[in-house]
Amino acid sequence: MRVILLGPPGAGKGTQAVRIAEAYDIPHISTGDILRANVREGTELGRKAKSFMDAGDLVPDDVILGMMGERLAEADAKNGFLFDGFPRTVPQAEALEGLLIERGQPIDVVLRMVVDAREVVQRLTGRRTCTGCGAVFHEAYDPPQAAGVCDKCGGKLVQRDDDAEDVVLNRLEVYRRSTEPLEEFYWGRGLLRDVEAVGTVDEVGGRIDTILREHA
Ligand code: ADP
Ligand code: AMP
Numbered sequence: 266m267r268v269i270l271l272g273p274p275g276a277g278k279g280t281q282a283v284r285i286a287e288a289y290d291i292p293h294i295s296t297g298d299i300l301r302a303n304v305r306e307g308t309e310l311g312r313k314a315k316s317f318m319d320a321g322d323l324v325p326d327d328v329i330l331g332m333m334g335e336r337l338a339e340a341d342a343k344n345g346f347l348f349d350g351f352p353r354t355v356p357q358a359e360a361l362e363g364l365l366i367e368r369g370q371p372i373d374v375v376l377r378m379v380v381d382a383r384e385v386v387q388r389l390t391g392r393r394t395c396t397g398c399g400a401v402f403h404e405a406y407d408p409p410q411a412a413g414v415c416d417k418c419g420g421k422l423v424q425r426d427d428d429a430e431d432v433v434l435n436r437l438e439v440y441r442r443s444t445e446p447l448e449e450f451y452w453g454r455g456l457l458r459d460v461e462a463v464g465t466v467d468e469v470g471g472r473i474d475t476i477l478r479e480h481a
Pocket of ligand 2: 274296297298300317318319321322323324325329349350351352353354357427436
């Protein structure tokens with residue numbers, strides 16, 4: 266199963282991706298997570314990406330495509346994958362398509378998570394992320410049992426720098442300008458399916474399952 270999760274920052278892609286990856290036994294490949302790991306480790310890739318990420322802008326396509334070419338070559342991506350946060354521009358989608366045609370591994374479905382801008386601002390500004398394991402909580406919608414402490418690993422929960430409100434507003438504008446055109450790109454290929462991304466995490470997950478069962 267080869268799936269792309271499309272939707273604005275805060276739509277709940279990461280939250281749902283964890284569940285889908287487990288249920289279908291495919292790797293959850295999040296470009297944001299890979300980039301943040303590189304920033305933490307101070308790699309050359311991390312150094313190239315950091316200023317763009319801090320501003321809520323997109324990291325240049327050539328950097329992302331090099332990184333994803335390597336990631337797709339890893340053994341666990343042979344039998345499927347779930348992309349979260351990639352592709353994010355039409356050139357990225359075109360390059361991915363070329364790569365997957367070469368490998369004989371076309372995308373099965375693109376899930377567009379539909380949620381309005383007001384809700385995503387609430388979700389992002391309240392998001393808390395574990396510095397230890399990367400688990401995601403929300404201070405109101407999905408609070409941890411003890412404030413500031415990860416339920417899963419006991420690590421420290423923090424607000425991502427790019428979840429500050431001014432950066433969030435830029436990220437939404439960047440989404441509208443650079444990523445929304447992908448909806449037409451994938452619609453034209455008959456791959457786009459809409460998922461109403463409001464409601465509980467289980468409700469949204471149920472809607473996704475119904476679609477993915479058609480492709481399993
Ligand atoms: P994305 O990966 O699309 O940026 P996340 O999965 O990190 O989004 O979710 C953003 C925030 O919204 C997190 O704090 C998460 O706990 C919360 N969240 C995710 N799904 C829902 C939902 N269905 N209802 C309310 N809050 C949600
Ligand atoms: P995310 O975790 O998906 O919200 O991504 C965090 C940040 O990483 C984005 O605001 C971008 O700066 C960068 N990023 C993640 N994925 C991509 C991508 N596919 N193309 C360009 N930049 C990306």
